[in-house]
Amino acid sequence: MKALSSFGLSIFVLVIALDVALSGTAVASADEMIRCASTTSTQNSGFFDYILPIFQKKTGIKIEVVAVGTGAAIEIGKRGDVDFVFVHAKDQELKAVAEGWFVNRKDVMYNDFVLLGDAQDPAGVKGVKSAVDAFKKIAHKEAPFVSRGDKSGTHTKELFIWQSAGIEPKGRLWYMEAGQGMEKTQRVADEHKAYTLTDRGTWLAKKEKLDLQIMVEGDPILFNQYGIMAVNPEKYKHAKYKEAMEFINWLISKEGQEAIAAYKDKNGNSLFIPNAK
Numbered sequence: 001m002k003a004l005s006s007f008g009l010s011i012f013v014l015v016i017a018l019d020v021a022l023s024g025t026a027v028a029s030a031d032e033m034i035r036c037a038s039t040t041s042t043q044n045s046g047f048f049d050y051i052l053p054i055f056q057k058k059t060g061i062k063i064e065v066v067a068v069g070t071g072a073a074i075e076i077g078k079r080g081d082v083d084f085v086f087v088h089a090k091d092q093e094l095k096a097v098a099e100g101w102f103v104n105r106k107d108v109m110y111n112d113f114v115l116l117g118d119a120q121d122p123a124g125v126k127g128v129k130s131a132v133d134a135f136k137k138i139a140h141k142e143a144p145f146v147s148r149g150d151k152s153g154t155h156t157k158e159l160f161i162w163q164s165a166g167i168e169p170k171g172r173l174w175y176m177e178a179g180q181g182m183e184k185t186q187r188v189a190d191e192h193k194a195y196t197l198t199d200r201g202t203w204l205a206k207k208e209k210l211d212l213q214i215m216v217e218g219d220p221i222l223f224n225q226y227g228i229m230a231v232n233p234e235k236y237k238h239a240k241y242k243e244a245m246e247f248i249n250w251l252i253s254k255e256g257q258e259a260i261a262a263y264k265d266k267n268g269n270s271l272f273i274p275n276a277k
Contacts, residue, residue, distance in 0.1 A: 032060055032061050032062065032243065033061075033062045033063075033064060034061060034062070034063055034064070034083040034084070034240045034243045034244055034247070035063070035064045035065075035066065035081070035082040035083050036063050036064070036065050036066070036082055036083065036084055036085065036086055037065075037066045037068065037072075037073035037074075037076040037077055037081070037082040037084075037085045037086075037087075038065055038066070038067055038068075038073055038085065038086040038087060039067065039068070039069065039070050039073060039086070039087050039088055039152060039153055039182075040067050040068065040069065040152070040181030040182050040183065040202075041088065041152075041153070041154065041181075041182050041199040041201055041202050042067070042086060042201075042226070043065060043067035043181075044067075044181060044182050044183040044201075044202045044205060044206065045199075045201035045202050045204070045205045045271050045272075046205050046271075047201065047263060047271065047272065048063075048065050048067075050263050051251075051259060051260070051263070052065075054259055055247060055250055055251075055256075058250070059246060059247075059250070061243050061246065061247065063247065066081075066082060067181070068150075068152075068181075069148065069150040069151050069152030069153070069154075069155065069181070070087040070088055070089045070092065070151070070152045070153035070156065071089070071092065071150070071151030071152060071155075071156070072150070072151065072152075073085050073086075073087050074087060074089075074092060074093070074096050074101075077096070077101065077102060077229075077231050078096065078101045080231060080235065080236035080238070080239060082231065083230065083231055083239050083240045083241070083243065083244040084228060084229060084230045084231060084244040084247070084248065085102070085228070085229060085231075086108070086226065086227075086228045087153060087226070087227065088153035088154075088199075088224055088225060088226045088227070089152075089153040089156050089157075090225050090227055092156070093105055093227050093229060096229075097229060100232060100234075100235065101231070101232055101235065102229040102230060102231060102232055103229065103230050103231075103232050103233075104229060104230050104245065104248060105227055105228070105229035106227060106228055106229070106248060106251075106252050106276060107225060107226075107227055107275055107276055107277060108226050108227060108228050108251055108252060108260070108274070108275075108276055109226050109257075109260050109272040109273055109274045109275060109276075110223065110224055110225045110226060110272065110273050110275055111199060111200045111201050111224050111270075111271060111272050111273060112199075112200050112217065112218075112222045112223055112224050113131075113154065113157055113197055113198065113199055113200070113222040113223075113224050114197075114198060114199075114200050114203060114214045114215075114216065114217045114222065115131060115134055115195060115196075115197055115214070115215045115216035115217070116186070116189060116195065116196050116197075116198055116203065116210075116212040116213065116214060116215060117194070117195040117196075117212060117213065117215040118193035118194070118195075118211065118212065118213075119211070119213055120193065121215060122141055122143045123137045123138045123140070123141040123143040123195070124137060124141075125137050125138065125195070125215050125216055126213075126215045126216075127215075127216075128215070128216050129216075129218070129219060130216075130219055130221075131161050131216055131219045131221050131222055132161055132164045132165045132221065133165075134215065134216045135161050135162055135165045135167065136165045136167065138174075138195055139165070139167045139169065139172075142172070142173070142174040143174060143194070143195060144174050144176065144192050144193065144194035144195065145169065145174060145175050145176070145194055145195045145196065146176045146177075146178055146185055146188050146189040146192060146194045146195070146196045147169075147175065147176065147177045147178065147185075147196070147197075148177075148178055148179070148180065148181070148182065148185045149177025149178055149179045150178075150179055150180065150181070152181075152182075153199075153224070154182060154197060154198065154199055157197065157222075157224070158197045160221075161197070161221065164221070176188070176192070176194065182198055182199060182202040183202060183206055185198070186198055186202065186203070186206060186210060186212065187209075187210070189212060190210045190211055190212050195215065196212075199224055200217075200224075200271070201271040201272055204265045204269050204271055205265065205271065225275075226272070228248050228251060228252075229248075230244040230245055230248060231244070251276070252276035256274075256276075257274035257276055258274075260272055260273075260274040261273070261274050
């Protein structure tokens, strides 16, 4: 009887110890949080709502996202206020890596930009093959155009197209700067029956709420590459480099790339195409 009691006591102690260990693990997992600065396009398109729970379920690592324009996201990373950035302005990214602010930049996925406009199409750009030619027509007709005006990746691309067209739109009556993210800029353009440049992912996610239509697409100049890079741990010792690289490596792995490819809208359209190498 004493042996049985001793056995029962041992089992009880083992159960308590196991419960404490599991509780400790749960607390540690709950505390494992890293921060990302990214674009409003990845946020507005619903991409993060889709991809982050998959990663968290696999690793226990939670990711908090600060969604701003690409320029602002890179600056946040330069200050060491996040652990990695996920943006879409490759030239700016490579420059920041060369300056030593970030390490291990990787291509992750791409989609493209499209020029949206009202069905009335006052500049007559619908179906034009060249985005540069379309921008020239908009300027010539002085048709309303809404820019993000926020130094984002989309804004950077838009300015590049204007520059390629030999046009400086800033300050012209027909040119409006929203200073907002992609979703809000689309709404402003919709309200003003104006043209605007947008990434296809945000357009596919939000198009049912808008009267805008795609006017121009398919021009190689509209290619939109997304990249990811970790904050340099040599500059910021507090950066959670190991965890950031765990996410980066997963996202560019076969599993992560397949998860990106599986993200589609309800009509089966892919919002992003994986292209990690």
